[in-house]
Every structure is written in C-alpha cells, then in structure tokens.
Amino acid sequence: MYGYDAAHRSYVPSRGLPPATADAHRFSQTGTSRNGGGSTEAPPAIGDGVAYIAGDVRIEARDIETEERLWEIDPEDSVATSPVLACGVVYVTTLNETLALDPTDGSVVWRAEGGAPGDVSASPVAVDDRLYVATGGVAALDAETGSERWHASTEHVVQGVAVDDRVYVGAASNGSGEVAAFTIDGDRWWRTTEPGQVYTTPVVTENTVYAVSKTGTVTALAATDGHVRWQESVEPGVFQPPALANDRIVVGAGNGTQTIALDATTGERLWTYETGVSKSAPVVVGDRVLATGANTGIYLLDAATGDRVRHWATENVGSQPVVAYERLFYRAWNVSDVFVIKDTPA
DSSP: OTTSSTTOOOEEOOOOOOOTTOEEEEEEOOSSSTTSOSOOOOOOEEETTEEEEEOSSOEEEEETTTOOEEEEEOOSSOOOSOOEEETTEEEEEOSSEEEEEOTTTOOEEEEEEOOOOSOGGGOOEEETTEEEEOSSSEEEEETTTOOEEEEEOOSSOEEEEEESSSEEEEEEETTEEEEEEEOTTSOEEEEEOTTOOOOSOOEEOSSEEEEEOTTSEEEEEETTTOOEEEEEEOOSOOOSOOEEETTEEEEOOTTSSEEEEEETTTOOEEEEEEOOSOOSOOEEETTEEEEEETTTEEEEEETTTOOEEEEEOOSOBOSOOEEETTEEEEEBTTTOOEEEEEOOOO
C-alpha cells in the first residue's frame, strides 16, 4: 500500500537494504507510451515475491527474482496511482474507475465506477472489508463486491485519503484547500481550512493529523476536532506525504532542496539534509530515513541526526522507494519506468 499503511506513516521496521555499491537497472516499463515516457510516479505494490505495477500502457505482475512478467492487462484508461494488495486481490484505481484483479492472472474480479483524478497520493486505501477511493470526494467501496457503501463530498478535490480510527482527507483546488475527517460510516466529523492547499494525503497518528501544504507549511491538527496544535515552515512545492516514526516527522524537499525532520509533538526543527529537488515521499526504515533527490539519488540518513549513512547515486528518482527483499524499487520521473537497486554478485 502506498505510504506503507492505511494511515500513510511511511514506516517499516528495520529491513535489509542493498549495499551502496549496488546499481540500478530497469525492472519494468508500464508508463504512458509504448516506448516509455510520461509522468506516472506511482511505485509498485509488492507481496509474496511479486511486484504489481500500474501504468497507462499496462497493469502487470512481475516475479521479483527472475524479473519475468507473469501477466498483463490493458487498463484502457490513465493510471497515476499505486496498486493495493488486500483481501486476496489487487486493487487499482484508474482515472475513471476502480478495478479488483485476480493476483494470479490479472483477470477482473469486479469493476466499479469512480476513479482517482489525483496522482499517487490518491492511491486507494484498504482497511478491513472496505476500499477507500479519492474520487474527487471520498468513497468507501465494499472490498469484496465493489458496491458503494457511502460517498462524501468536499468543497475541494480530494488529493489523498488516510484511515485510522476515522477517515481523513487532504484536498485542494482553485487556490485553496482543506483537511476533513469523517467517521468510518461516512458522517462528517470536522473540517478545517487552516493547512491551506493540501495536494497530498494527510498522515495520521492516534492523536494527531499532519498535513503539508503546497506553499510549504506542515500543520499538526488534533485528530479529535481538527484544531491546530502547531505549524512549521518547510520547503515549498511538497506534493507527497511526510514520513512519521519515533516522534519525528520527515518532510521531503519538494521544489526546494532540503529534506527536513521536525519534532512530531512541538514542530521544532531537528535537522536538515541537502538532497536537491525531490518528487517523492521519504520512508523511515527502523532508525534510518530513506530520502530522495530527483536528480541526485536515494540517501540513507540517520533518523536521529540526519547524518548520511549510505547513498545510491542514481538519477530520475520519481517515487517513494519501496523496500522489499533487500532491494529498493522506485519509479523514474522522466520515463515512468520502474527501476530496482539490488546487489548483484560478481
């Protein structure tokens, strides 16, 4: 699932990572033309040794070890979101509809009207027997049948959905935005425009909702009623969610140059690291942070100090890295192909 869990905390326990000497190579080409190209920036979903990748050209499954394609289907629509593995199926939202696919052969289990008009942050979220989709508003679908359980409207276009004890959305359009909370049954809980233009999904903990604005502000909101706990400036042009773990919130550089770590309780700035412009969300891996630079590569940083531990010098990093099987998978921003960094024995 994009963001590693339904609350989009982008945290995983310590996992094996490739050495700094490992090279990147093309793993899959599913982008927005038959010869690559386009701007899809959604990473794959990985489970049971298989990577599921969605793009305009095809939705496909590939074996992690052999890198062979296991199946493919034509989505017949634009796809800008990451697949979700849940309930024994693969869920994919296109621009206009939502699909549930059999993971063994890609056959369609069900399809439902209503897709995701946003980018990767609008990837669907699966919790229990429901699939939450950013359809412009937010819809809850029955995960087994695709029937709509409920739909809620917002005053702005929903850019991402996070689910914890409630359903939280970040929304923006026409120069303004909002964060809103709904009950699991779709009733409005609260709404606030304090965070501004939120072009990405919020990140949720038990007590706090974090939202990053396009103009460069992190806002911490009380999960109970939406009042502002604190606000802090970060780099402008952030369109991907922050990562949250160990009482720290880490925000990518966006259109600026610095990845920034803040104290999750107070908003105090803890450290910065120069990555250059970043098009993707960071990931906390144990006591380390994976931060990206669109043209400088992927950095492994100490989560407490921001010191560099490792660097994979690869170009065109366009998506949040996916950590799996001692590999790093990412989407390239210029060609929309998926690349993998892994250790290759001599």
